[in-house]
Amino acid sequence: EDGILSTCQSALENWSAANSSKSRIVVENLHNSQILFDFDKLWEGYNAIRFASTLETYSQQFDVEALLSSMKTDTRRPMKEELAWEFEQGQRVDEKALKQARDIYDKYEEWLHEIFLDTNKDPNDEGFHVLALPSAQVWPFPIDNRYPKDISGTKMDTYHRWMEVCVPVSFGGLPCVTVPAGFGKNPNRSNESSALQNLPIGIQLFGKKGDDGKLLHLADEYYRYRCNATKSTDK
Template sequence: MILNNDATGILAALVNRDISAADLMAQTLARIDAVNPAVNAIVAQRPADDLLAEAKAADTTAPKGPLHGLPIAIKDLAETRGVRSTFGSPVFADNIPTADSLMVARIRAAGAIIIGKTNTPEFGLGSHSYNPVYGTTRNPYDATRSAGGSSGGAAVALATRMLALTDGSDMMGSLRNPAAWNNVYGFRPSYGLVPGDPVGDTFLHQLSTNGPMARSIRDLSLLLQVIGTLDARLPHGMAAFQPLPDTSTMSGITIGWVGDWGGYYPIDPEILTLCENALEQMRELGTTVVSFIPPIAPEQLWHAWTTLRSWAIATKQAPLYQNPKTRDLLKPDMIWEIERGLSLSPLDIHNASVIRSKWFAAFASQTEVDVMALPSAQIFPFNADWHWPKTVMGRDMDTYHRWMEVVVPASLTGLPALNVPVGFGEQGLPTGLQLIGQRGTDARILQLGQTWHAATDWPNQRPPHFPP
């Protein structure tokens, strides 16, 4: 089945006329009909007749770009022209944008056929993709479990072969957590590589970024080449992402294994074992792996993170909170973030950013390791009916997102971070490992991932409960 190929392979088949865009679309729609009802990953799907007509038109026109004819669904946090874009919130349940966000415009211009959206938690808050508009996205390896989030719908669509390539976004692990829990790749690029929309303030907030998700590293590179180009209207931009070389190696790279940071993070021991087994295999592939304790106290990172995150959320969503009609539609986690953010003083924000600056400088100046490694999640996928896990390994979680604290070291300072799958626990649930580099070393991190993929190809271990 063509849908078992990665996006690069599918696009090659389209170019070689081994399959038509119309046939590809027909197979994609049939796969969605067969699989999506059990997992609820793709939402706001466009009418089949319109999609088939668009695919037939792609067969008779010159290629628009590198994604010509490829079906894609956009994460439901991005404005998408003509497609219901709800952000998972009843506030925007009827929102149909008349223009694309910058990222979506680039994907469309590259020739992709946008079939609908992928599900996400309300406003992307929390690493569990459920909302009052579309309901819960479920894990294809066990439908009673969470798919993660906030790019949960995207990860599930990849794992179940409904799509070969998806976009995601990552503030607090929203690319890495669902990728780990669905046995695929998710890459949070260096902040600035993938530009956001040039509207409102573009200087202050550097916590969230868009990025690619896929079943192969070459597909991550492919989408990065489309969305990772400079926009001169934005102040923190980087040079355009260049294609990865055909060959890659792990030789000469030192990976620093942080693990549970000396016991600070509560992490399922089985996850630590799977990650350590993967690191041993990476050692056999040519890396040097050493224990590494980052040169900062993790408590400082958490304090700075929660301060800057609440401030960023409050500055964006305060109007919804201040309007009684929309405030009643917000979930408690959003209200908590906004109220906390509005209560912060300028000095609170400054002090948090000083910690952020200290951490960035400390990691950039250390010479012990090239890459930092941490688990991508502290637990395996939890019960899909929960809002969030209240305890992890016997420790109480004092916020709705504390159980994902392990992703903060990369998010706080905009470092590139790749989730690589590392296998399955005793209950058949997948997990992953974060490979984190210095800002701007995106290609190096992806080359490590490419070597790992060639040696393991974990995403080919498909969910067992779906047709091949």
């Protein structure tokens, strides 16, 4: 939604400008220097594995066929429509689809290897230590809304497409920590109360496999920077 990227970008740039961390924080847009991985392919591969895994897990505990059948005949439905849809998608995933998903994963792994800086092997290598993404694609929404059906005019083709921004981390099995970016205003809700316009958003900071400790250390530095910035503002 409008305002999310700018809020996250500003949070990172302000952190870099403050230069209060032990680490030297340099912010750069990835697409300015690297060819981005095909997001549609990521979504395709992620969903194939996710659907198949969900079906397999539930099938070990429940009679999925019976549950799906009762969804059509029983007025007291035994599960949410979204879960039934997950099962149906899982039933459509065949060996060919799984192989394609594995191929996408392998290519994504290669892309990640090229993106992340590996100072242990080559100190002069140009790459990135950490990547960042917004924690969500939408601002917090009313609890009565089941899920966002469109984002800034773009219709969501599935009930979980609004959290697609989590796929690069989840599909890659990468370590990740989420930190607060701050508050922003959604222009699409300008007619609502001020309390609903000043909404929080976070930032996913993620790195290569095995960098869990480095990410936690970086998050701690960010936390200390935010605390100091808040104290300065309050004075």
